[in-house]
Amino acid sequence: MLELRNINSYYGNIQALHDISLQVEEGEIITLIGANGAGKSTTLMSISGVVQPRSGEIFYNGEPIHQMSPDKIVALGICQVPEGRHIFPELTVAENLDMGAFLRRDTQQIKEDLDYIYELFPILADRRSQPGGNLSGGEQQMLAISRALMAKPQLLLLDEPSMGLAPLVTRQIFSIIKKINQEQNTTIFLVEQNANLALKTADRGYVLETGRITMHGNAAELLSNKDIQKAYLGI
Amino acid sequence: MEYFIELFFSGLTRGSIYALIALGYTMVYGIIGLINFAHGEIYMIGAFTAFIVATVLSILGFPALAIFVIAALAAAVWSSAYGYTVEKLAYKPLRNAPRLSPLISAIGMSIFLQNYVLLAQTSDFLPFPQLIPDFEFMDSIAGVIGSSDIVILITTAVVMVLLTWLIKYTRIGKAMRATAQDRKMAMLVGINVNHVISATFIIGSSLAAVGGLLIASHVGQINFFIGFIAGIKAFTAAVLGGIGSIPGAVLGSFILGLTEAFATGYVSSDYEDVFAFSLLVLILIFRPAGLLGKSSIEKV
Numbered sequence: 001m002l003e004l005r006n007i008n009s010y011y012g013n014i015q016a017l018h019d020i021s022l023q024v025e026e027g028e029i030i031t032l033i034g035a036n037g038a039g040k041s042t043t044l045m046s047i048s049g050v051v052q053p054r055s056g057e058i059f060y061n062g063e064p065i066h067q068m069s070p071d072k073i074v075a076l077g078i079c080q081v082p083e084g085r086h087i088f089p090e091l092t093v094a095e096n097l098d099m100g101a102f103l104r105r106d107t108q109q110i111k112e113d114l115d116y117i118y119e120l121f122p123i124l125a126d127r128r129s130q131p132g133g134n135l136s137g138g139e140q141q142m143l144a145i146s147r148a149l150m151a152k153p154q155l156l157l158l159d160e161p162s163m164g165l166a167p168l169v170t171r172q173i174f175s176i177i178k179k180i181n182q183e184q185n186t187t188i189f190l191v192e193q194n195a196n197l198a199l200k201t202a203d204r205g206y207v208l209e210t211g212r213i214t215m216h217g218n219a220a221e222l223l224s225n226k227d228i229q230k231a232y233l234g235i
Numbered sequence: 236m237e238y239f240i241e242l243f244f245s246g247l248t249r250g251s252i253y254a255l256i257a258l259g260y261t262m263v264y265g266i267i268g269l270i271n272f273a274h275g276e277i278y279m280i281g282a283f284t285a286f287i288v289a290t291v292l293s294i295l296g297f298p299a300l301a302i303f304v305i306a307a308l309a310a311a312v313w314s315s316a317y318g319y320t321v322e323k324l325a326y327k328p329l330r331n332a333p334r335l336s337p338l339i340s341a342i343g344m345s346i347f348l349q350n351y352v353l354l355a356q357t358s359d360f361l362p363f364p365q366l367i368p369d370f371e372f373m374d375s376i377a378g379v380i381g382s383s384d385i386v387i388l389i390t391t392a393v394v395m396v397l398l399t400w401l402i403k404y405t406r407i408g409k410a411m412r413a414t415a416q417d418r419k420m421a422m423l424v425g426i427n428v429n430h431v432i433s434a435t436f437i438i439g440s441s442l443a444a445v446g447g448l449l450i451a452s453h454v455g456q457i458n459f460f461i462g463f464i465a466g467i468k469a470f471t472a473a474v475l476g477g478i479g480s481i482p483g484a485v486l487g488s489f490i491l492g493l494t495e496a497f498a499t500g501y502v503s504s505d506y507e508d509v510f511a512f513s514l515l516v517l518i519l520i521f522r523p524a525g526l527l528g529k530s531s532i533e534k535v
Contacts, residue, residue, distance in 0.1 A: 075423035086420035088413055099413050102406075103425040151425065171495055 001026040001187055002047070002078075002155060007066075009039075009046045018043040018185035018211045020056070024155065027179050029188040031219065033232060041083050041225035043208070044157045047189075048080045049073045060155075075103050083160045083191075087131030093124055093182040096109040096143055100150030105194040108152070117146045120176060138169035145173070149180065155187045156180070162194050170194075174201050182199045183230035195232035199223045207232075237287050237379060242500040243493070244380040245386075248453070250492025253390035254485045255446030256469035257476070258398065259439025261484040264473070265415040266435045268334070272341040273321050274443060275466020276348035281314040281354060281444025282363075282451040282461060303366045305350060305453075311441035315350075318440030319433055327429075345463070352459040360458045363451040383453045388521065390449060394442060395457050402481065407434050415479070457458045477528020490514070503518075 002024040002048060009017040016039045024030050034040050044126035045051040049070040058066040065073055079100075088096050097117065101151060121142045127135065132143060140163055148156055158177065162170040181188050192198035196207045199205055201217045207215040207228065215222065222228050246425045256278050285306040286465025321447045325344045329337040367383040402408035413433045414421040422428055450465070451457045453503065490512055498510035518525065 048423060050419060069427065069429075070422035071425045071427045074423065080418065082423060086417050086423070088420065090416055091412065095409070099409065099421075099424050102413075103408070131332050147424065161395045 001061060002045070002189070003059045004043075005057045005059070007043075007046055007053045007058065009042050009051050009053045012050075016211055017053070020046075020208075020211075020213055022206050022213065022216070024187060024189055026154075026187055027181075027185055028178070028203040029190060031190040031192060031202035031205045032208055033192055033195040033198055033205060035208075035232075038192065038208045039211040040208055042211075043157055044080055044082075044159050044189070044191055047073075047078065047157060050186060056170060064219065065148070070222045071103070074151060077152070077154035077199045078157065079155075080150045080157040081147040081159060081161065083163065085137075086139045086208050087132035087135070087140045087143055087147075089131060091132055092129050093132055093143060094128040094136070094146050096213045097124075103151065110156035113150060113152065117149060120179075133136060137164050138166065138173075139166060141169075141173055143177075143178075145176070149184075149186075153186060157191075159191045160193060161190070162192060162197060170197065177201065195228070197221075238500065241379045242496045244384055245500075247489065248384045248387050248492070249495055250472075250489035251387050251490055252450045252465070253469045253472045254488035255391060255394065255442045255449070256465055257352070257473040257484040257488045258374050258481065259443050260473040261472050261476070261478055261481060262411075262439050265479040265481075266411065266418075266432055267330070268340065269320075269326060269337050270437075270470065270478075271436075272323070272324075272466070272470075273344035273348060274318075274439065275462035275464075276345050276352075276468070277314050277318050277440045277462070278443035278447045278469075279352065279457070279459065279462030279467055280317050281310040282347065282457045282458075283356060283445030283447075284313040284361055284444065284503070285310040285448035285451060286361060286457055289366055293364055299366060299368055300318070302364075303448075306366065307445055310444035314440040314444035314447070315437040315512050318436040318443075318503075322432065327432075345466075349423050349459055349463065356459065358459065359454045361381075363457050364456050365455065366452040383449075384427045384433035387453060390445065393487075394445060398412075398438070398442070398481075401438070407431070411435060467512065468469030471511060474525055475515060475518050477525025480525065480527045481525035481527075482507045483525055490526075 002017065004020055004022050007017055007020040008015065010031055020043060030200050032040050032043060046053045049068050049228055053066055055164045060076055060078065066077065078217060088099060090101065097114060104110055123139055124146060125144060132203060161173050165173065177188060180186050190198055191200060199222055202219045203217065207223045256274065259274045260271060261267060266345050274453040289302050289306040321344050325340045326337050329340055333382060367386045370382045372380050373385065402411060410426045410431050411434065413426060414428055418428060472488040472491040473484045475485030475491060491514065494510050494514055500505045
């Protein structure tokens with residue numbers, strides 16, 4: 001479904017990604033784990049077109065997308081929930097969700113999707129007319145995921161959904177991620193620092209270290225790998 | 236008392252014109268964080284366009300109302316073309332540059348446009364045709380408020396209502412609000428940010444052009460330098476209200492207009508600018524974000 005071939009991305013003159021190659025298959029949950037500053041977010045921003053890779057290619061369903069603008073990539077069905085959630089602070093919860101459906105014209109279907117979201121996260125329904133900036137961190141994360149779902153993505157990129165959340169809320173968010181994957185058949189690309197949780201949720205995983213992919217395999221295999229346990233799981 | 240009311244309306248009229256220009260400053264600042272110093276020149280070009288169109292049409296014998304409307308539309312379209320082009324040429328290539336670079340580019344654009352009009356037109360003051368007739372029904376209060384004041388106030392009010400509707404309810408308006416609040420996220424929900432920025436320049440330029448037409452027919456003359464003074468004043472108004480805030484720009488403009496009108500009327504017209512800029516200094520000392528501006532808080 002998605003394939004990165006030898007991606008090199010830079011921030012100014014600093015190379016953030018070195019020769020990244022990876023594949024995402026339709027319907028799976030895939031995770032990219034790594035320490036702070038390893039290049040996880042840059043990988044997602046390169047896929048979304050916000051960071052233009054200096055070399056390498058990205059294919060989505062066989063179509064090259066590495067030179068497309070971010071709005072064209074969203075139109076193809078790739079949506080991202082960025083790190084730090086990026087809620088529009090002065091728009092209400094309902095308006096934030098509405099922005100998620102910016103490229104859609106099917107008014108009737110949008111309404112039904114909105115009902116589905118409010119069913120998934122009843123708290124958002126209660127707060128629909130409040131400004132997004134007033135929500136708590138966990139509620140903002142729910143809103144950020146919901147906003148991305150309003151675009152009806154085929155591929156959902158999630159950047160650190162657990163960041164800054166209480167363990168209970170994190171568990172809730174992750175169970176919903178699984179639910180979205182199963183019920184909507186949305187492919188999920190999950191970037192996490194919490195490697196334990198990410199590998200337990202995902203089907204396959206890649207390990208990123210200082211801009212290079214050093215390991216990949218089944219999530220279960222990675223979870224039992226001695227090096228990974230030592231480096232990321234604290235075992 | 237009558238004098239007070241006269242000054243009050245004169246202040247509102249000034250405020251309206253400042254508001255039409257200040258909105259362009261504040262909207263552009265809200266979207267890309269740039270003080271567009273060439274914006275005053277866009278207003279001046281609007282006034283010149285209206286002048287040329289109005290002169291030609293009046294020679295052809297069009298009725299005053301038709302001339303007014305056609306001149307307004309022509310000025311808005313022509314100024315928008317300038318605003319759009321200035322952004323593409325002078326600001327877009329510098330979008331990822333340090334903040335100072337586009338600012339200097341804006342000042343360069345301002346000087347360039349002034350001198351371009353100076354060379355292409357003239358350095359003399361041009362008599363602007365009186366597009367707004369003296370209405371008969373206004374005779375009884377003509378000493379307090381003139382016909383052109385009324386037209387300026389009503390036109391500004393209509394434009395404000397249209398702008399509010401545009402920003403609140405239309406697709407492009409929503410995209411503008413989203414881009415102003417979080418540009419990266421706006422890209423990630425599928426908004427073409429380049430289009431939004433262009434649209435902002437086009438809307439701001441149209442408003443300034445309408446302001447240019449109104450003030451030119453009110454005052455009765457124009458020259459290539461009017462954009463500089465008006466631009467600085469409108470910029471002051473935008474900062475006064477809180478740059479980036481649309482209601483702030485309108486509020487700041489009316490406060491500035493009224494301050495100037497009363498200072499001129501009760502003290503001396505020599506002190507008009509002194510009062511205007513003293514107000515700015517006071518606001519910057521006691522409320523640096525402006526009256527309606529707010530410092531943003533980020534939740535982590």
